[in-house]
Amino acid sequence: SRHGGKNLPPGPPTLVFVAKMLRLRGPIYHFGSVLRSLHARYGPIISVRLGRTFVFVADRRLTHSALIKGGGNFDSRPPPSEMFQLFLGGSMAASPLGAYFRLVRRNLHLQALQPSRVKLFAPERQRVCTAFVGSLRQEAQQGGGIVTVRPLLSRCMFDLLACMCFGVRLGQEALDEINQMQLQISDAVSRFPVFEGIFIYDMARRLVRKRWLALRKRQIELMLPLIRATRQGERCYADSLLELRVPEENDRPLTDEEMVSLCSEFMIASMDTSLALLEWIMADMVNHPEVQAKVYQEVRDKPELTDDDLRGSGMPYLKAVIMEGLRRHPVAHLVFPHGVQNDAEVGGYMVPKGSDINFLVGDFGLDETAWTAAREYQPERFLHDDHEVVDITGSKEIKMAPFGAGRRMCPGYVLATLHAEYFIGSLVREFQWLPPSQGVDMKEELAVAINMKNPLRARIIPRPAAAA
Numbered sequence: 001s002r003h004g005g006k007n008l009p010p011g012p013p014t015l016v017f018v019a020k021m022l023r024l025r026g027p028i029y030h031f032g033s034v035l036r037s038l039h040a041r042y043g044p045i046i047s048v049r050l051g052r053t054f055v056f057v058a059d060r061r062l063t064h065s066a067l068i069k070g071g072g073n074f075d076s077r078p079p080p081s082e083m084f085q086l087f088l089g090g091s092m093a094a095s096p097l098g099a100y101f102r103l104v105r106r107n108l109h110l111q112a113l114q115p116s117r118v119k120l121f122a123p124e125r126q127r128v129c130t131a132f133v134g135s136l137r138q139e140a141q142q143g144g145g146i147v148t149v150r151p152l153l154s155r156c157m158f159d160l161l162a163c164m165c166f167g168v169r170l171g172q173e174a175l176d177e178i179n180q181m182q183l184q185i186s187d188a189v190s191r192f193p194v195f196e197g198i199f200i201y202d203m204a205r206r207l208v209r210k211r212w213l214a215l216r217k218r219q220i221e222l223m224l225p226l227i228r229a230t231r232q233g234e235r236c237y238a239d240s241l242l243e244l245r246v247p248e249e250n251d252r253p254l255t256d257e258e259m260v261s262l263c264s265e266f267m268i269a270s271m272d273t274s275l276a277l278l279e280w281i282m283a284d285m286v287n288h289p290e291v292q293a294k295v296y297q298e299v300r301d302k303p304e305l306t307d308d309d310l311r312g313s314g315m316p317y318l319k320a321v322i323m324e325g326l327r328r329h330p331v332a333h334l335v336f337p338h339g340v341q342n343d344a345e346v347g348g349y350m351v352p353k354g355s356d357i358n359f360l361v362g363d364f365g366l367d368e369t370a371w372t373a374a375r376e377y378q379p380e381r382f383l384h385d386d387h388e389v390v391d392i393t394g395s396k397e398i399k400m401a402p403f404g405a406g407r408r409m410c411p412g413y414v415l416a417t418l419h420a421e422y423f424i425g426s427l428v429r430e431f432q433w434l435p436p437s438q439g440v441d442m443k444e445e446l447a448v449a450i451n452m453k454n455p456l457r458a459r460i461i462p463r464p465a466a467a468a
């Protein structure tokens, strides 16, 4: 196929593509397995016509030339699907490049993710971690030393993120209800986009629409009072949204819907991703006692890991373990779909204005042309005296991109890595982690994030308390 006299990227016939997608029945972010076989056949950049053109890029160098050298041309968003618009209309992820996008992205960065803001919630981080460790101890006592990490970790992470978002400690019942609701929403928004307009999917969507409308109504009922509540504690993300004005639209305040979408995005974007990453890294700790022992050496004398310990050059081995976790266990195959603003060439092919472009970043960390012994677990590769030091923003070269790259790169990557360092460091300081008798099952499950198929179970032995 051609566009403006130039070749579009090659690709399979539409019907073949749709049949493969339908067979997978997973969220769009996990079409990795289908895409891999198509890339093997058609090359590193492929396109499919599905109403508009969908382009998929599986090569890290082409991704670099589009997202870093492309000057923002590939960093808009396609028009959101009906489901995405319903639950996340007004969120950053749903917004095309423009004044509103810049406003909300800058606000998130300055008001919630800057180190000084994050530090305000250090006592809350410590509180949820202490509760988490207490629950692990209790479960181990009752279960012959064996614990299942995910349910307890999920409670603890959600409690912390809700606190950072709404500035209040919510009771367990409210936390559980909002957490459940957010899980359903993230599942719903990640399912339909490619198929919008295809008859059978439109039929299916109509059947569930009523349920989704009721869910959105309940979400607004639950979240709006939390956003509007008068708070006495630290300034939180919701406070900043109440004060935000849109200068390009007569200085209007955000609508209720926009504020709910932005808070929901804050939690969806950070919850499943962080949970999956932490569970995979703890599985690495269980499987590699020698690595766990080195992390323990770094943290054993710290009764509490402070933001100052974690930022800067402290704890190099712990940081290397987190990077190796991100390299080997990216939580998504694809970043969110990007929108193309103008016709442009990528890899010798024409990518037309208005197409969706998707980047298969999940495989970059295992690319043999970028990494020595790519399939081996070697945190040492990230130590500063080693030659493979990596810039996670990919500005010079993309070797891995678990957070994407360019203007749409995950704005939460510093917070996400800080949380990972804090929780992994604390868990290794408190317990020795050993495999259960049946070992650790490292199979993947393609849910909203790429999770461990079977939640991590481990045998834990409390360590001696660190000196205060």
Ligand code: HEM
Pocket (backbone or CB within 6 Å): 092, 093, 094, 105, 265, 266, 267, 269, 270, 273, 274, 277, 331, 332, 334, 335, 336, 337, 402, 403, 404, 405, 407, 408, 409, 410, 411, 412, 413, 415, 416
């Ligand atoms: C391990 C944890 C995390 C991973 C692996 C992760 C990964 C990603 C990825 C791959 C994207 C898509 C980038 C693109 O479209 O090109 C993204 C976007 C986003 N992430 Fe994260 N993320 C994590 C944690 C967080 C946290 C803690 C927050 C903030 C509270 C956050 C907020 C966002 C937002 C708002 C977007 C949309 C950005 C935009 O559209 O401009 N994420 N993240």
